[in-house]
Structures are given as structure tokens and as C-alpha cells.
Amino acid sequence: MPELLSIIVLFFVGAIAGVINVMAGGGSSLTLPALIFLGLDPTVANGTNRIAILMQNISALTSFKKDKVTELSISLKYALFTIPGVIIGGFVAVRISDDLFQKILGVILILIIFTFFFKPSSFGLGGDKKYANWILYPCLVLIGFYGGFIQVGTGFLVMAAFYHLSNMTLLKVNVHKVVIILFYTVIALLIFAFSGNINWVLGLCLGVGNAAGGFAGAKLSVKGGEKYIRYALVVAVLIIALKLLGIF
Secondary structure, three states: OOOOHHHHHHHHHHHHHHHHHHHOOOOHHHHHHHHHHOOOOOOHHHHHHHHHHHHHHHHHHHHHOOOOOOOHHHHHHHHHHHHHHHHHHHHHHHOOOOOOHHHHHHHHHHHHHOOOOOOOOHHHHHOOHHHHHHHHHHHHHHHHHHHHHHHOHHHHHHHHHHHHOOOOOOHHHHHHHHHHHHHHHHHHHHHHHHOOOOOOHHHHHHHHHHHHHHHHHHHHHHHHHHHHHHHHHHHHHHHHHHHHOOOO
8 A cells, every 4th residue: 555545544544543442442443453454463563553542542631631630640540550460461462362362352342331331339339439449450450461462442441440340430430541541551662662563654643643533532522421432332342342253
């Protein structure tokens, strides 16, 4: 594909993915195939995609801060628990086949679709914040591992964990998610960079699109609130689950 056309395609794919990622998650199910289609090896595509994720979340955080809906100190506290997981996940990313894991994740994500239609109290967790937070922290370590390993669908896992274990609104969960993924993406990006698994030119082109989409997605999250985020979650989770199962 001609270089200019590649840049244009990556920008628009990135913009769409940025909106999806910030409002829900799963945008990498669009960007990773696009990078592979342009000729990158899957591992290099996995690393290159981290540039876009980083730029997107910086843009989204900027938007959230302008709307004064951030709680950075709390978000960073949660993000610290992803460090052990993301380091391990990043280092094993180029060595472990993820085919079977993707199939299992596809089934899990379909189940997550149904859980978002229930309030946290329906699961007996939302009212007991001490117990819920105790469960949340090991979940963040595991989420860090998966995020460092492959990234695709991590936003769903973060939102599901917080939504069911913290008794927060989806908007607040969304803001924490952006900060957490931004934080651990820096670590993952360094791991992929030192192992030589990043195409910086394509990554930056994709990142510009993701940043534009991330800013727009943050605005839509604040403006639309619970309704828009919930619908985005259901649609995005279903799409990525079908992709992981090889159905779509």
C-alpha cells in the first residue's frame, strides 16, 4: 500500500479506535489488524500499537482534566498495582502463543456484556467497600499482566473490575481506566522498544488518530454519561469477542 495511503488509513482507523477505547475498550481490535495488514509482524504490531494507546490516553486525560472529573492521586494509586503484572506480561509477550487465551477471553467478554446490565449491589460486592477493594487490587495485577501481554480488550477488564468492585459510576470508572492504562502503557512501551519490536513511523501516524479519537471519546463520555458509555461497552465487547472467537 502506498505510504501516503497507509498514513491516511492509520489516522482514520486510529481515530475510530480512540473513541471506542476511551468510551469502552476494544479499539485495538481494529488497530492491530490494520498494522498487520500494512506488513508488520504480529509482535511488532503489538508493540507499535502501544504508541497509539499512550498518545490516546494522554489526549483523553487532558480532556477529562479540562472537565474537572479527574482524581489523579486515587487513579495513580490503583495504577501502581498493575506494575508487577505489566512487567511480566510485557517480557513474555514475544514468547507465548495467545491463540487459546484469545478464545477463552472471547467467551469471558461475552459474559461481561450481561454483567454490565446489573448494578454492583446485585453481586453483593458494591456495599462492602473494604472487601471489594481487597479483591480489586489483585485484579489490577492480573489486568496489568494481560495489558502488558496483548492489550486488546484491557479496557473492558478494567471497567468490569471497577464497576463491580468499587461501586463507582461508569464515568468515574472511565476516568480511572484512562489513567491506569496510560501509566502501565509507558512501562510496556519501554519493554517493546528495548526489544526492537516497534515501528515508530507507523506508530506515530496511528497515534495522531488515536489522540484525536481519545479527546472526542472523553468529551462524549462526560456529555453522554452512563447511557452512552454502557451502549459503547456492549457493542465494543461483542465485536471484540466475536473477533477473538474467529466468528467475525
